[in-house]
Amino acid sequence: MESLFADLIQIFAATVRLSVPLIFTALAGLYAERSGIFDIGLEGKMLFSAFSAASVATVTGSPWLGLFAAILTGVLLSLVHGFASITQRGNQIISGVAINFIASGLTILLGNAWFGQGGRTPQLANSARFTEITLPFAAEIAPIPFLGPLYSGLISGQNILVYLAFLAVPFTWWVLYRTRFGLRVRAVGENPGAVDTAGISVTWLRYRALICCGILAGFAGTYLSVAQSASFIREMSAGKGYIALAALVFAKWKPLNVLLTCLLFGFLDAASIRLQGTIIPGMGEVPVQLIQALPYILTVVLLAGFIGKAIPPKAGGVPYVKER
Amino acid sequence: MSAPLGTLPRWVNYGLLPLLNVAVAFAVSGLVVLFIGENPIDAVQYLVVGALGDGEGIAFTLYYATNFIFTGLAVAVAFHGGLFNIGGEGQIYLGGLGAAFAALALDRYMPWYVTAVVATAAAFAFGALWALIPAWLQAKRGSHIVITTIMFNFIAASLMVYLLVHVIKPPGNMSPQTRLFEEGGQLPKLGWLMQWFGLDIGAAPFNVSFLIALVAVVAVWLLIWRTRFGYEIRTMGTNATAAVYAGIPYVKTVVVTMLISGGLAGMMALNPVMGDAGKLQIDFPAGAGFVGIAVALMGRSHPVGIVIASILFGVLYQGGAALAFDMPNISREVIILIQGLVILFAGALEHMFRPALIAIFAAKPKSRTASAAGAA
Missing domain, CATH: 1.10.3470 (ABC transporter involved in vitamin B12 uptake, BtuC)
Incomplete structure (x- = not known):
């Protein structure tokens, strides 16, 4: 019993670690998509931010400057996306695909030219990373059954970005549902014409939503390269941007649902790693691939309308043309 | 996909415009190579x-x-x-x-x-x-x-x-x-x-x-x-x-x-x-x-x-x-970057140069009819 509980704590801790980049990225997508801009480019923004964070942290030795560079990168890519899809009224999907390609190619190209390790960045010292923070009394509470491991193994001992990710969810909720800006973002994603009639600039509003998106993507990238691991590795986002996109759809574009969905997808990821090669008596080896594919399958089933209905923001994907 | 602002001659619409977009994509790639310190x-x-x-x-x-x-x-x-x-x-x-x-x-x-x-x-x-x-x-x-x-x-x-x-x-x-x-x-x-x-x-x-x-x-x-x-x-x-x-x-x-x-x-x-x-x-x-x-x-x-x-x-x-x-110094992935830029300029930004081209090319037939009207 005791060991099963310890196992569970370990899996939950892994779940938290794996879901943090999803939470940041899905929230990033939430700002963009609620304002009516589809964002397939989340993957690329996360990847490029991870590269910037690791590069700057390597050169300066400061994780905070790395985070700053990552945020800058995320915002810049968002502005490219905005220029193409808001100002030039281009196809938002195509623009997102382009950003993914550019990030994938440019990170390896620059990494190879600057550090000469085939696209990797050098290993970061612990002082240049966001390392685990032990919360007060973790050691004292640890011996208490159940509560002890829960506090010292799961709640304490995470890095600062993990706590920020969990704070970003209520914060996003507050911004979206309790501020004027949030109300307008939601309105512009549903009916930009009405927002325009009220004398509010659709263009500027959508740009601001995309900047929020870029900032959060920057956090996600930093987490990958400077907190979770200690260097940038080529293609290290490995499809997480797409899982986050799936999570956003699965969460029906709502912040609190995003948290739960990302934890679920993170848990599936943690479970598939944990169960690799495990044999269940009578059933054979656990089909790990099925567990890995489950987030995508669940999202498709939801999209098909078989479990609830995911209704995207009405004006999503359509460039706004002002009436003349 | 979007409403044309004016009609362009076919060779401009299907020849010059895409060529221009792709050329810009390659030019930007060249700048990146230059930035790395190599000769494009x-x-x-x-x-x-x-x-x-x-x-x-x-x-x-x-x-x-x-x-x-x-x-x-x-x-x-x-x-x-x-x-x-x-x-x-x-x-x-x-x-x-x-x-x-x-x-x-x-x-x-x-x-x-x-x-x-x-x-x-x-x-x-x-x-x-x-x-x-x-x-x-x-x-x-x-x-x-x-x-x-x-x-x-x-x-x-x-x-x-x-x-x-x-x-x-x-x-x-x-x-x-x-x-x-x-x-x-x-x-x-x-x-x-x-x-x-x-x-x-x-x-x-x-x-x-x-x-x-x-x-x-x-x-x-x-x-x-x-x-x-x-x-x-x-x-x-x-x-x-x-x-x-x-x-x-x-x-x-x-x-x-x-x-x-x-x-x-x-x-x-x-x-x-x-x-x-x-x-x-x-x-x-x-x-x-x-x-x-x-x-x-x-x-x-x-x-x-x-x-x-x-x-x-x-x-x-x-x-x-x-x-x-x-x-x-240039890794093979430069081609992925070029692809990305082609997608960006030939896809998402395909209309960026259109107004300029319309100003240059679409004006001509108008002036011809104007001069024809003047001659008549």
């Missing part, structure tokens, strides 16, 4: 020599181009119907499964040309099948096809790993792949075609799939511009509401368009699986499904444009390897 003109030279310098280079270039013709056509057919098939990657993967089944079943009993026909049909069918569910969901339940096809790429990847590791792999074999196909399951190389031009194919895997791709090019052209169904596809792509009013069945058109698109993507698998490796391996699509997006955008979804764009991307893929060898 030298880089282009290495790239072109590596891709077109000898028979083997050309054959490799055409081998890559074969992949991109298939995937470019797949994306283009969907584009004509106003659909965005981003799921080429998964459809290729499944197409490879179909081709491999045909090859494994027939290679010991049939000559290659019989196997090739069956394998082509199987690859098409499997690719189409993988596009069926996203297509049906788009048509019937309104689920966004971009999201569903992306999801299906990942589901395909998991499914294929499972099948290769647990089901298809011959017992006792360590690596997750099928057995090597016998001669009856492999597509012959096109050495004779190269010899016509006095070139030596070398070790390049340039094979019969190239000819199948050219047949597909003609078939797609016929389908889109010379058949009733092609007309329906284009009508739906231009204005789905009008198409429905005109009596075009929406669900059927969406589903069949996507089946054709997925099938074309699936056929791409013939080239690497039966033409090169002679076995089915993990991750063989290697991003070719996404290159198809760049190719279709650059070729403006026209079969001829797609062939030209595919050869250009073939040059990039083959030449990129040579470039990375000659200039170690």
Whole structure:
């Protein structure tokens, strides 16, 4: 019993670690998509931010400057996306695909030219990373059954970005549902014409939503390269941007649902790693691939309308043309 | 897609504008190379020599181009119907499964040309099948096809790993792949075609799939511009509401368009699986499904444009390897950057230069009528 509980704590801790980049990225997508801009480019923004964070942290030795560079990168890519899809009224999907390609190619190209390790960045010292923070009394509470491991193994001992990710969810909720800006973002994603009639600039509003998106993507990238691991590795986002996109759809574009969905997808990821090669008596080896594919399958089933209905923001994907 | 602000002469709209967009993409890539501290003109030279310098280079270039013709056509057919098939990657993967089944079943009993026909049909069918569910969901339940096809790429990847590791792999074999196909399951190389031009194919895997791709090019052209169904596809792509009013069945058109698109993507698998490796391996699509997006955008979804764009991307893929060898500071991934920039400038920003071009070119006919009116 005791060991099963310890196992569970370990899996939950892994779940938290794996879901943090999803939470940041899905929230990033939430700002963009609620304002009516589809964002397939989340993957690329996360990847490029991870590269910037690791590069700057390597050169300066400061994780905070790395985070700053990552945020800058995320915002810049968002502005490219905005220029193409808001100002030039281009196809938002195509623009997102382009950003993914550019990030994938440019990170390896620059990494190879600057550090000469085939696209990797050098290993970061612990002082240049966001390392685990032990919360007060973790050691004292640890011996208490159940509560002890829960506090010292799961709640304490995470890095600062993990706590920020969990704070970003209520914060996003507050911004979206309790501020004027949030109300307008939601309105512009549903009916930009009405927002325009009220004398509010659709263009500027959508740009601001995309900047929020870029900032959060920057956090996600930093987490990958400077907190979770200690260097940038080529293609290290490995499809997480797409899982986050799936999570956003699965969460029906709502912040609190995003948290739960990302934890679920993170848990599936943690479970598939944990169960690799495990044999269940009578059933054979656990089909790990099925567990890995489950987030995508669940999202498709939801999209098909078989479990609830995911209704995207009405004006999503359509460039706004002002009436003349 | 967006309302034209004025009419441009055809050669500007289909020639100069895309050329300008692609040129800007290459110029930006050149700036990046310059930023790294290398000479972009030298880089282009290495790239072109590596891709077109000898028979083997050309054959490799055409081998890559074969992949991109298939995937470019797949994306283009969907584009004509106003659909965005981003799921080429998964459809290729499944197409490879179909081709491999045909090859494994027939290679010991049939000559290659019989196997090739069956394998082509199987690859098409499997690719189409993988596009069926996203297509049906788009048509019937309104689920966004971009999201569903992306999801299906990942589901395909998991499914294929499972099948290769647990089901298809011959017992006792360590690596997750099928057995090597016998001669009856492999597509012959096109050495004779190269010899016509006095070139030596070398070790390049340039094979019969190239000819199948050219047949597909003609078939797609016929389908889109010379058949009733092609007309329906284009009508739906231009204005789905009008198409429905005109009596075009929406669900059927969406589903069949996507089946054709997925099938074309699936056929791409013939080239690497039966033409090169002679076995089915993990991750063989290697991003070719996404290159198809760049190719279709650059070729403006026209079969001829797609062939030209595919050869250009073939040059990039083959030449990129040579470039990375000659200039170690530039890694092979520079071609991914170029693709991204082509997609950005020829796709998302395709209208950026239009107002300027309209100011230059569309003004002329007006002034001519004005002068004609003055003369009268």
